[in-house]
Amino acid sequence: MAKKEEQAEPQPLPSPRLLPWHSAAIGQLRQAWTANRLPHAILVQGAEGLGTESFAAWLAAAVLCEKSVDGALEVCGACASCALIKAGSHPDLYWVAPEADKTQLSVDQVRAACEELSKTSFRQGYKVAIIEPAHQMTPGAANSVLKTLEEPSKGSLLVLLTSRPSGLLPTVRSRCQKLTITRPSTADAMAWLQQESGKAVSPALLEFSGGAPLKALAYADGAFDALNQHMQKSLRDLLSGDADVTQVAAEWEKDALIDRLIWLDLWLSALARTGIAGSDDRVTFPGGPAHLPSPSRPLNISALYSMVDRTRALKAQLARTALQRELAVESWLIALLEVLAPGKAPVARAS
Ligand SMILES: [Zn+2]
Structure with missing residues (x-):
């Protein structure tokens, strides 16, 4: 695949793979394909951990597969096109992802893919471009996409992938057919997790993963x-004074900060619920009462819920902007201490 030419070490592309919770979306696509009504542009939206990348890879492979031409949309795995997909060298597929060490998709990258879509197919079939994550396009890149959406070429398919549709221009969103990948039910997700990991998985892990099975699976091998x-x-350590906010913030910032904030959101929510129920020491998330630090009692429930809000706001902010992460976590920790151990919290550092 002609992807990311300037990049020194191209990342391997996601392999086409359908997962059980993709079936509704695939059903819609197959119907459109058979009716000869596949749209020129599809916005695939779904949370992280639902395999939207492997879904998009399957869609591209199926549209390009020789078997699909006169029949149902499928990936036969045996034709010349499928072989090229497997080898990662299909000339009619463009996969645009951020270059190494970058988070945004540049205008050059996106424009190049859009230009390719307007040319004739190398293999007398479709041309497909996949852009992910689409909400990370620079404004210039989004404008290139907009032009392509306004004047689509025959036999071209543009697939935009996003976990945050609100991060896209409304004009881009409105010109794409939307396809939403939804989370499986808890029961289905748990069954799938058990099958994939070969062992029983804690429901707290699925809750932590926001119901996204692939994320839960990645954490299932002891990482959780x-x-x-x-x-x-x-x-x-923080509550006992064995560590200060600066140390803890530096440690968290180094590794899996967003997942730590998700953990804290669930922990604080559980703590607040416990306070309401009046069962002082019973916090069910995630490790049980024996493992929990003991904040001062009684708990200030409304302050705990404010901390939950603050945790979510910080998580959203970190995803959107280049904050001074360590400092942001430090002030969050100071606020937490004020709630859990009033009177012991240090004064906030000037930022
Ligand atoms: Zn094939």
Whole structure:
């Protein structure tokens, strides 16, 4: 595939793979294909951890597969086109992702893919471009896409992938057919996780993963337990005075900060619910009462819920902007201490 030519070490592309919770979306696409009504542009929206990349890879492979031409949309795995996909060298597929060390998709990258879509197919079939994550396009890149959406070429398919549709221009969104990948039910997700990992998985892990099975699977091999233990230790050390906010913020910032904030969101929510229920020591997320640090009692429920809001706001901010992460986490930790151990919190550092 002609992808990211300037990049020194291209990342391997996602392999086409359908997962059980993709079936509704695939059903819609197959119907459109059979009716000869496949749109020129599809916006695939779905949370991280739902395999939207492998879904898009399947869609591209199926549209290009020789078997699909006169029949149902499928990936036969045996034709010349499928062989090229497997080898990662299909000339009619363009996969645009951020270059190494960058988060945004540049105008040059996106424009090049859009130009390719307007040319004739090398293999007398479709031309497909996949842009992910589409909400990370620079304004210039988004304008290139807009032009392509306004004047689509025959036999071209543009697939935009996003976990944050609100991060796209409304004019881009409105010109694409939307295809939403939804989370499976908890029961289906748990069954799938058990099958894939070969063992029973804690429901707390799926909750932590926001119901996204692939994320839960990635954490199932002991990584979730390690995160749990580390978070509990950090909080215990902080409350007992064995660690200060600067140390803890630096440690969290180094590794899996967003996932730590998700953990904290669930932990604080569980703590607040516990306070309301009046069962002082019973926090069910994630490790049980024995592992939890013991904040001062009684708990200030409304302050705990404010911390939940603050945690979510910080997470959203970190995803959107280049904050001074360590400093932002430090002031969050100071606020947490004020809630959990009033009177012990240090004064905020001037930022
Ligand atoms: Zn094929």
